[in-house]
Amino acid sequence: MAGTRITSLQNAVKQVPLIQPPQHSAAAQGAVQMRIKNSQSSGERLSQSKSMVLQDSDLPQKPLSRHRRNQSQHGVALTVATAFEPLVDLKGEHLNVAKISENGKKQRKNWTSMWTVLTTDELLLYKDKQETGVKTGGKTDVVQLCGAVIEWTTEKSSKKNVFQITTNTGSEYLIQADSYSTASKWHDAIRRTVDSSTKEDRGFALRRSNSSEFLPRHSSLPGHGSASPSMKQRNPVHRRSINMFGSSKLKHSASDSADKNGVKNRLKKFIIRRPSMKTLQEKGLIKDRVFGCHLLTLCEREGTTVPKFVKICLEAVEKRGLEADGIYRVSGNLATIQKLRFIVDQEEELDLDHSQWEDIHVITGALKMFFRELPEPLFPFRFFQQFVEAVKIKESKQKTQAVKKLIQQMPKPNHDTLKLLFSHLQRVLAFSRKNLMSTQGIGIVFGPTLMWPELDAGNMAVNMIYQNQIVEFILIESREIFNLDRK
Secondary structure (H helix, E strand, C coil): CHHHHHHHHHHHHHHCCCCCHHHCCHHHHHHHHHHHHHHCCHHHHHHCCCCCCCCHHHCCCCCCCCCHHHHHHHHHHCCCHHHHCCCCCCCCEEEEEEEEEECCEECCCCCEEEEEEECCCEEEEECCHHHHHCCHHHCCEEEECCCCEEEECCCCCCCCCEEEEECCCCCEEEEECCCHHHHHHHHHHHHHHHHHHHHHHHHCCEECCCCCCEECCCCCCCCCCCCCHHHHHHCHHHHHHHHHHHHHHHHHHHCHHHHHHHHHHHHHHHHHHCCCHHHHHHCCCCCCCCCCCCHHHHHHHHCCCCCHHHHHHHHHHHHHCCCCCCCCCCCCCHHHHHHHHHHHHCCCCCCCCCHHHCCHHHHHHHHHHHHHCCCCCCCCHHHHHHHHHHHCCCCHHHHHHHHHHHHHCCCHHHHHHHHHHHHHHHHHHCCHHHHCCCHHHHHHHHHHHHCCCCCCCCCHHHHHHHHHHHHHHHHHCHHHHHCCCCC
């Protein structure tokens, strides 16, 4: 009996098939792997069906089956269910929403209370809670979160607890809640959804036309379907080139802020490396100006004590403008004056007898502009108050000597230019019956043009009165002050 039982147990053991992977054929090995694959949980099976386009950090820890049938059939039949698993457990809630930009085009900010629902890759905005049961077309707005950027903001709105969502198409939304906890809860949930949807976009399944099957993204690329994980690890360059097609849009949207910072940094480096003004002048790229240049600097550059531009203007007026009605008082065409100024600043050859300068008021206007744009007026700043005190002297001879002494103390360019100008104005007054200009009129014109205080701390009207009186007095006593009668 005992022997019979032992014999039957041995026969039963012999009938059990033994699995010996090293000795099996390729077909038997595939069958064993299929049994192992089918015995796995659904979560493990689905995790192996993700797209072949993976980043280095997304590669599975364990190698997948290399059997071609597993990749050609099961890889097509399975869908990426994990992409649709909800990441958050948030019910709909009323939030304040303002759309400030659509596809990069700015819109007027208008806050509206919206019933907000968060899905796995979208933020659905309804005008009312009852609209959530209608079809997709009934949604007021849909915010695509794939590739979006979310951040807190205090600049776009005066409200508190505001964060901004910028989609990869350039649309911008402001989300606000009265409670910080509510706003923070939605901010964190949306941020996690953005991160997940952006990451999963590289392996998101594509549906085959007229079919319920899903295909891995870019599975039609040559050699993609038959490539094994080990081959991908050996050829990371090929994997990155495939990723370029699937995630270039996401990379562009996510790197917008980085590009802006890059532009700022390059601009800063350019400003630091830019050559100095002196270097540009030495190379001839920037020429020394005439208008706005300090009188002493201009005279040193030209090797004179009176600027050449002043001389040719005075000569032109004396040649054909002494009898012009309202000479120096009437304004010329400003555009023509600016054109004349540009030619002078560019050191181009200037011929005031040319027909384009036939209006004498253009020349007088340019001369007055030259004096007004001096960094320091023809009467230097340090002499302003002294001239005011001198003109207050009531005794005429004493006043004349005081003014004469101050003018003699001026720098040589200032003294010689004043002497030439006032001798010219004397000749203008000689034709006063035709040009209708008087000493008082010339004083009003040239007072604020030739002198002004360095700091306008006092009364401007009072200063203007003294400016006019000083110029008028010098004009009357110019023969004595500048010794014009002596040769």
